Amino acid sequence: MARVLMKGNEAFGEGAIRAGCRYFFGYPITPQSELPHFLAKRLPEIGGVYLQAESEVSAINMVYGAAAAGARVMTSSSSPGISLMQEGISYIVGAQLPCVIINVMRGGPGLGNIAPAQGDYFQATKGGGHGDYKLIVLAPASVQEIITHMQLAFDLADKYRNPVMVVGDGILGQMMEPVDLEGTGGEMAEPSKPWATTGMRGRKERNIVNSLCIVPEENEKNNLQLAAKYGEIQRSEQRWEEYGLDDAEWVLVAFGTVARVAKGVVDKARKEGIAAGLIRPITLWPFPEKAFNKVIDQVKGFLTVEMSLGQMVEDVRLCVQGRQPVRFLGRPGGMVPSVREVYEELKKMAGVKTCG
Amino acid sequence: MAKIFQRPAALTGKAFHYCPGCTHGIVHRIIAQCIDELGIREDTIGVCPVGCSVFAYEYFNCDMIEAAHGRAPAVATGVKRVLPDRVVFTYQGDGDLAAIGTAEVVHAAARGEKITTIFINNAVFGMTGGQMAPTTLVGQKTTTTPKGRDRETTGSPLRVAELLSTVEGAVYVARVSVHNPASVIRAKKAIKKAFEVQLQGLGFAIVEVLSTCPTNWGLSPVEALEWLEKNMVPIFPLGEFRKPAEWDKNGTGEGASC
Amino acid sequence: MLEEVLIAGFGGQGIMSTGQLLAYAGMQEQKHVAWIPSYGPEMRGGTANCGITLSDTPISSPLVTEPTCLLAMNQPSFEKYAPMVVPGGIIFYNSSLINTGGISVPYPIFAIPANAIAEELGNVRVACNVLLGAYLGYSKVIPVDAAVRALEKVLPPHRHKLIPVNQKALEKGAALGREYRKGGA
Numbered sequence: 001m002a003r004v005l006m007k008g009n010e011a012f013g014e015g016a017i018r019a020g021c022r023y024f025f026g027y028p029i030t031p032q033s034e035l036p037h038f039l040a041k042r043l044p045e046i047g048g049v050y051l052q053a054e055s056e057v058s059a060i061n062m063v064y065g066a067a068a069a070g071a072r073v074m075t076s077s078s079s080p081g082i083s084l085m086q087e088g089i090s091y092i093v094g095a096q097l098p099c100v101i102i103n104v105m106r107g108g109p110g111l112g113n114i115a116p117a118q119g120d121y122f123q124a125t126k127g128g129g130h131g132d133y134k135l136i137v138l139a140p141a142s143v144q145e146i147i148t149h150m151q152l153a154f155d156l157a158d159k160y161r162n163p164v165m166v167v168g169d170g171i172l173g174q175m176m177e178p179v180d181l182e183g184t185g186g187e188m189a190e191p192s193k194p195w196a197t198t199g200m201r202g203r204k205e206r207n208i209v210n211s212l213c214i215v216p217e218e219n220e221k222n223n224l225q226l227a228a229k230y231g232e233i234q235r236s237e238q239r240w241e242e243y244g245l246d247d248a249e250w251v252l253v254a255f256g257t258v259a260r261v262a263k264g265v266v267d268k269a270r271k272e273g274i275a276a277g278l279i280r281p282i283t284l285w286p287f288p289e290k291a292f293n294k295v296i297d298q299v300k301g302f303l304t305v306e307m308s309l310g311q312m313v314e315d316v317r318l319c320v321q322g323r324q325p326v327r328f329l330g331r332p333g334g335m336v337p338s339v340r341e342v343y344e345e346l347k348k349m350a351g352v353k354t355c356g
Numbered sequence: 357m358a359k360i361f362q363r364p365a366a367l368t369g370k371a372f373h374y375c376p377g378c379t380h381g382i383v384h385r386i387i388a389q390c391i392d393e394l395g396i397r398e399d400t401i402g403v404c405p406v407g408c409s410v411f412a413y414e415y416f417n418c419d420m421i422e423a424a425h426g427r428a429p430a431v432a433t434g435v436k437r438v439l440p441d442r443v444v445f446t447y448q449g450d451g452d453l454a455a456i457g458t459a460e461v462v463h464a465a466a467r468g469e470k471i472t473t474i475f476i477n478n479a480v481f482g483m484t485g486g487q488m489a490p491t492t493l494v495g496q497k498t499t500t501t502p503k504g505r506d507r508e509t510t511g512s513p514l515r516v517a518e519l520l521s522t523v524e525g526a527v528y529v530a531r532v533s534v535h536n537p538a539s540v541i542r543a544k545k546a547i548k549k550a551f552e553v554q555l556q557g558l559g560f561a562i563v564e565v566l567s568t569c570p571t572n573w574g575l576s577p578v579e580a581l582e583w584l585e586k587n588m589v590p591i592f593p594l595g596e597f598r599k600p601a602e603w604d605k606n607g608t609g610e611g612a613s614c
Numbered sequence: 615m616l617e618e619v620l621i622a623g624f625g626g627q628g629i630m631s632t633g634q635l636l637a638y639a640g641m642q643e644q645k646h647v648a649w650i651p652s653y654g655p656e657m658r659g660g661t662a663n664c665g666i667t668l669s670d671t672p673i674s675s676p677l678v679t680e681p682t683c684l685l686a687m688n689q690p691s692f693e694k695y696a697p698m699v700v701p702g703g704i705i706f707y708n709s710s711l712i713n714t715g716g717i718s719v720p721y722p723i724f725a726i727p728a729n730a731i732a733e734e735l736g737n738v739r740v741a742c743n744v745l746l747g748a749y750l751g752y753s754k755v756i757p758v759d760a761a762v763r764a765l766e767k768v769l770p771p772h773r774h775k776l777i778p779v780n781q782k783a784l785e786k787g788a789a790l791g792r793e794y795r796k797g798g799a
């Protein structure tokens with residue numbers, strides 16, 4: 001077994017390379033720096049391009065160009081930089097180009113801090129830039145999963161010709177865990193991209209990459225075509241992990257780093273006789289509503305835990321539709337909820353008397 | 357019988373949407389002629405701006421990309437890095453390149469990005485209704501400088517060619533005009549050189565083209581050409597500001613002032 | 615088995631790499647492991663700490679907030695983290711730099727003159743590995759040998775000449791740890 005100890009941020013890079021990505025454009029920002037450092041070294045070794053842009057604005061537009069040229073391409077940043085990229089992301093969606101964007105989220109708003117946070121959930125899952133669109137959003141919770149998610153991200157991006165965002169935070173980025181690289185990446189066939197602007201070279205028709213659609217009737221059609229694509233993604237691509245869910249009465253809902261804390265809470269609760277379980281959304285968009293429908297009649301309530309003032313909890317409420325109580329515990333601004341404080345909240349919800 | 361006026365293969369033939377007397381169309385045509393003469397049409401990818409030339413992808417008969425406002429040099433960088441053996445050009449106005457996209461063009465030049473940029477300086481924002489551009493002349497009336505551009509509060513025109521000629525990676529920098537037949541011939545020579553620089557892999561090349569906007573200048577097409585010559589040329593001197601050192605050494609490139 | 619180890623001290627004391635050594639060794643012993651550097655406010659003020667989780671089953675939360683073991687390398691981190699150790703936990707502290715002030719805690723606490731031993735070995739930078747050795751010698755969570763073998767993975771190639779002195783540090787510490795064990799402390 002070829003297990004190696006790897007940092008989350010490096011795993012984003014290793015996973016991308018294994019998924020066939022050879023182009024990276026970005027601008028430095030903490031706490032994702034180990035990723036560009038890793039790729040600056042590795043990409044040139046394998047004939048790829050690492051380019052430090054003059055800003056995130058520029059970086060995302062380089063991604064646009066490289067994606068138009070048919071390449072598997074990515075960028076990476078953290079919250080403030082991702083805000084700057086929103087215009088470009090909207091154009092990439094409009095032009096129906098595939099690419100992968102990583103957001104190692106940090107505490108905001110504004111300059112905030114570099115501590116772990118999940119306050120960009122709305123921005124990631126509800127569009128983020130201008131116009132009516134969605135990104136596919138993946139939220140890995142371990143270093144191993146980062147590797148597999150990078151492959152998944154590039155595959156989904158190509159399949160749907162839509163950007164995929166992979167979100168993490170500083171803890172996931174700095175954490176080291178063993179990863180097994182066997183069977184990941186390798187000789188996968190990238191889909192052909194007959195639409196790419198590569199120069200005509202004998203092709204009869206010109207290819208045009210464009211998001212301008214001046215006639216409203218036509219642009220409505222474009223939007224409806226996007227809507228059909230998003231419907232298909234919602235039907236086919238919901239992903240989640242269940243932990244202790246089979247006989248759970250009290251269900252925690254958490255993603256990324258917080259889901260690891262929540263698993264600790266489930267373990268503790270189970271030891272102390274509370275039937276707790278966890279739904280961990282893996283795709284933040286499409287949100288895994290199927291997971292909620294499955295257990296809705298069996299459970300007594302949901303406790304959503306986030307490193308924010310409560311963003312995903314709105315999607316949880318939309319899924320639950322008032323059929324069960326939904327409670328929220330959040331630590332915003334770069335604070336991480338501890339197993340103990342989440343457990344106390346769970347006990348309150350379950351009506352268990354806290355002793356002492 | 358020889359045709360005197362033939363459509364270049366690098367134009368689709370779709371009728372231009374530009375206002376009567378607007379010189380955007382002339383510049384399109386000479387770019388297309390250069391592409392034809394160099395035989396690079398099937399290797400070329402063009403990147404258009406946001407501005408009056410936003411529909412340039414309908415006119416150039418090669419693969420085309422529509423970029424966000426000001427970002428064409430970044431988009432072109434992405435394409436060129438993936439496809440280093442293709443020819444990539446951007447076509448940008450003075451709002452696009454010299455206002456919102458200043459950083460993108462300066463840094464594409466600083467990296468010596470092997471792309472060709474054609475920069476249309478018409479001293480206003482055309483598409484959005486004749487507002488002040490960074491290139492607007494002092495005293496020039498625009499919709500956002502109704503009393504004329506005031507140096508005290510809005511500064512003075514940005515000379516992009518001069519600015520970029522201080523950047524090492526910008527190996528070919530020229531300013532040309534299209535206000536009369538002779539200047540059009542010189543403009544074409546410069547644009548062709550800017551593509552040759554790219555084909556020779558020497559670095560970033562830019563040609564600034566002084567251009568008219570009769571509509572927003574409030575002039576007839578002929579008056580606009582005269583206004584350009586009389587008012588813009590003195591402020592924006594024509595010529596080649598930088599040429600590749602290699603050209604001097606081995607005597608290639610005409611080196612003629614344009 | 616679930617061990618949650620917190621290693622804390624000044625920046626430059628080798629805290630991070632000792633933590634990685636433990637994680638790597640644990641991985642080679644087929645344990646589930648995770649290593650997390652200090653985060654948030656703790657990153658300031660020149661202090662450094664990292665948490666290592668070693669487990670027989672997949673690790674739920676890799677955040678070490680209630681350590682089962684503290685390896686304290688300096689006074690401030692001893693004072694800050696000693697009260698967080700769970701009942702039934704254990705502390706090894708660098709008695710060359712830490713004065714415990716005779717605190718009484720309901721779990722074993724062992725003095726290891728880590729700096730003094732490291733200086734004897736000729737390199738004060740291996741002090742943290744003396745503490746790690748003591749912990750492994752005492753607890754037998756994983757064999758000390760595993761940590762010795764992991765040195766070559768954790769130290770970058772240009773530091774491989776330091777493997778012998780690091781090995782000695784681990785072994786000296788382990789001998790002390792085993793003695794404490796025998797002494798039935």
Ligand SMILES: Cc1ncc(C[n+]2csc(CCOP(=O)(O)OP(=O)(O)O)c2C)c(N)n1
Pocket residue numbers: 406407408409425448449450451452453476478480481482483484489
């Ligand atoms: C982010 C953004 N801001 C503003 C605009 C509106 N806009 C469109 S074109 C333009 C200026 C165009 O002027 P110029 O580049 O000089 O080209 P011209 O129309 O004169 O050829 C502006 C401000 C936009 N499309 N995007």
Ligand code: SF4
Pocket residue numbers: 373374375377378379380408478482483568569570571572
């Ligand atoms: S508005 Fe000006 S620049 Fe635009 S097409 Fe008309 S004349 Fe040309």
